[in-house]
Amino acid sequence: MSASTLRIALVGNPNCGKTALFNQLTGGRQKVANYAGVTVERKEGRFTAPSGRVLHLVDLPGTYSFDATSPDEQITRDVCAGAYPGEPAPDLIVCVADATNLRLHLRFVLEVKRLGRPVVLALNMMDTARRRGIRIDVDELQRRLDIPVVETVAVKRGGAKALIERVDGEVPAAAPAQPDDAASRSDLHAQVRELLAATVVMPRNTDAIDDAIDRWALHPVFGLGILAVLMFLIFQAVFSWAQPVMDAIAAGVAALGGWVTGVLPQGSALHSLLNDGVFAGLGAVLVFLPQILILFLFILVLEESGYLPRAAFLLDKLMFKAGLTGRAFIPLLSSFACAIPGIMATRSITDPRDRLTTILVAPLMTCSARLPVYTLLIAAFIPQRTVWGLFNLQGIVLFTLYVAGIVSALTVAFVIKRFRKDKSEHALLMELPSYRLPNPRDIALGLWERALIFLKRVGGIILALTVLLWFLSSFPAPPDGATQPAIDYSLAGRLGRALHYVFAPIGFNWQICIALIPGLAAREVAVSALGTVYAMSAGAGDDALASQLGPVIAQQWSLATALSLLAWYVFAPQCMSTLAVIRRETNSWRNVAITAGYLFGLAYLASLITYQVARALS
């Protein structure tokens, strides 16, 4: 380590504004990765101080105590103590504390100080503290703590000036390290009380604004009503804003593909690889992006404003009964649009067991990609009829499919809870922070980060698998004078024919079996694949028949087959993107295998029952 660089670790309680401070200091110069072998996020950034010195910052996960109860907290403790393998010990620890909540946050400051490393305390949210009439004698606090104390306002431009000046100066001397045991631990509270009595005057314990909002937001009736309206608005926005952009992206990528491959001879392997493999894969990746970004925009705003823990509070009991936690609500709800942002949003679930359960059941929420399949089959097979004088039969079937997804997710979560070996109690113990106006810079950086993760980590896997699927569907090429569709002669076609033996008991014909293979890329692809298979079997023009797929299958399939395929799509993990994001978020192929295995099993079982019962009844 040269004299001109300094490694700084940012630590603090959750909700102390640490990440906002990190964003203020490093701006866009951040690198987000995972700590090796675990799924805890590692955020690093750097900035150049006025003196020309380069400062490396690591933003460590928020922690209440070094008595670690979660992987996040273990990492924070080990990195601070210089005991994390592959992670150099920080030259300086900047401990961030919320100036409006010192009773809680000072205790952690004392814990950090006992490590015996150089520490600077940043009293954050000083603007809010002043507004609430909280007076802090900073000089006295500094004297009693015997570490440098600076004031910061992380969400205001220039609000970190004092901190930058302090860390750019001489590194403060470290206090002697002290042992960490239960007796000295309970001592810390007494020290905090003394410090508070001597340095802080608080007119009232809570913010009057918070109390006023919470009276409504947490009200047993109005609170749930507000939550319902919010969720309704989010879904409206996701579906009405994202669709035009998604269409534009799909068309744009297809046009770009056509333009790029236009110079290549039609029908050549390279032309097909680029068009049907690379560009189709690119389109499949990018088309999810608008929904992901819009959903995350709302999730980040809810998170930054402090509402998210309130939603978890309102729904915890309901979710807990099913073996989940209140914090799983937003991720599962997002999964109705798309499981990918849903699974990425499970990071807000602190208990690793709760998080894994949520990830495992998220694919059961009926995502928007299932809708094309559902609408095609329902329109073709379910008569447009009014039942009980009020309801539309087609609507009832669609509603039933959604309910089937929710009920099975709750059931699976319940079963996981029953069979888990580790029966120790899951804690809620959730802080409800003060409401805050979300800072646009923090939201923008959060969105940018999510988009990069999706494109880099998930996109790569999807693209590779799409190209693989293209290869399976294209080779070997059909012989001259072939009468069947090209895919029928390919490896995928043979695979589909072979699969037919497996799927015959659940009523799938060979055309469906073939369409299931390219349909692995994404659920809605199965519809176009079916269109292709039928169009080319009939020898008609591709588009003409694909657009009339409904009437064709209505003629050729039995009702039992159609119902069986609907049941299949409630469960089947026909989406590589979801499996890729599970791999990325849990860092384990085993979890991917478990998810895919149990979902295929459930899908087969549900289709088998549906098909056999429907046949027996008709």
Next chain:
Amino acid sequence: MRLSDLPKGAPAVVDRVDDVLADDPIAQRLRDLGFVTGEPVRVVARGPLGADPLLIQIGSTRFALRRSEAARVTVRTGASAEGELA
């Protein structure tokens, strides 16, 4: 009285936190979060279903605790607590 039985809005102070099993991590975490003897505490709100979880105000912080978690905290109310609150 247990914190889980404390009526909404009634002032009380923490008496102690009990471990329900040896080395109870939840009890330890409650102590770390400031549930220590003599700390004033109040139930601010209750969840809409089965009055669970509870929203607890302790110091300047609010925590959502499930009933089973709040049951680990013993509180004192009335005259015995008022002396310390005054």
